[in-house]
Amino acid sequence: MNRETDVPEGRDFLELVWHQEEECQTETDALLPNLGKKAPATMIHIGTVMSLLDRMASCWWVCRGGDHRVEYLCGRALNDARAAVRLLRFGLYDESLALSRAIGETANLMQLFTMDRSALDEWRDATDQKVRRDFSPYRVRRRLEGLSQSPAITQERYALLSSRATHVGPHTVPQSHNVLGIPFSHSRVQAEGILVCLNELATPLCVVAALGAILLDLDKDTRLRILNCARTLAVHIGGATITEIDAFHQTLRD
Template sequence: MKTPRPDFPTGRAFWQRMASLEDECARKSLRSGSKQVEAIVDGLGTVVSLLYRTACCYWGCHGREHVFEYLAGRTCTSALGSYRLIGFGYYDESLALSRNISEIGNLMQLFFSDAAHIRKWIDSSEKERRHDYSPAAVRKTIEALDGVVPTDKDHYAWLCEVGTHVNPSTLPGAHNDERRPILGSIFQTQGHETSVRALAWAVCTVAGPLAKLAILERQHANELLEQTLSLVELLPDEP
């Protein structure tokens, strides 16, 4: 005879149960990182803090177009969401947001490589932007300028496969040696470390060029650049 299973929660009770599991996962996430990962989290918090202040004109408003401030803001909100999802054990979903940040990072690198693209991107129609500034088009344009693509084709494809685009072999939350699918809310060391590093790299790809392109007082621009470079030094060669 099969042992009867307890009633599975539904309705509002389901959300409450999941929130309880997420909170427990978050507590484990805070105390389970390696020293290297802890250092990355600290550095990431500093860089995102600087981007946040850039986005909301914390140091004063220059009164001109706020395109770079808005891009910094989108990066911040995506980074905050991504990090929160890491704490709750939703690593795939975190990587999906890091992918979005990486698209901004590549676009920022293009602007840094050829400033003429800033105005062209702003003034293009929606149809033109989708054609000329799609993720693939941006990567190809950077390569044509002999520039370095921060999030290259292979890394971007990995972010898409794990975090965004489903396929017949998709395994949700399988960040463990056994490749067991896990529906979030459970701490996994591999998922935690992989997601933190991916998020940190994506944020750096935005923050580095932004420090040079945004209208900031030199001391704030230098601090953003220095903190970004310090964070990059903590990351492995392959993001």
């Protein structure tokens, strides 16, 4: 075997990884209904909340006019969620988590705006420099704590998602969603990866939908419907999360 000529490059390499991703997606879809009661339901309720966010982002019920900043936040969260679902079905779990972390930033920002409407006006008119200084994820959490609110996405969850999925470091191990901590370099179905990604997506998504419905001042019936769907998603969030999975693995190894 000639090691150099047998390795696909260019378009051939892309076709190979796309094929691996599609196989992983088919396997994931077949496995999900067998991953307990909560996970299949979580995926379905994620679909419903995404549908509602799609309507919130596109003025489906009413166009309020103005700068559409809240609608754009809903649209960004929706697109991140669409990609996060796609990536978890491709076996790209770390990358899916990075997008859920981004939705979490929007969730906390919306929480701040809900608690303090003047913060929304302050943010709306802010320069890029002021946004970086006064509305960074850290500052938003501190501002919420200053209002006696626990941030929807806690510092612990945000830090774990950051170290696991966003920032590379000497302890980075790609796609290691298994008890042995084994990395995988290509799309491979890992049940724990599916569960953690689903639960970590559902966590900020239900917050964005619920608070978006409030910030958009939708009519009472529509608002209550969205709040109910967000609550239904929230109660289906399972125990396999970024904050619990390492301790769970440790109990299996002890």
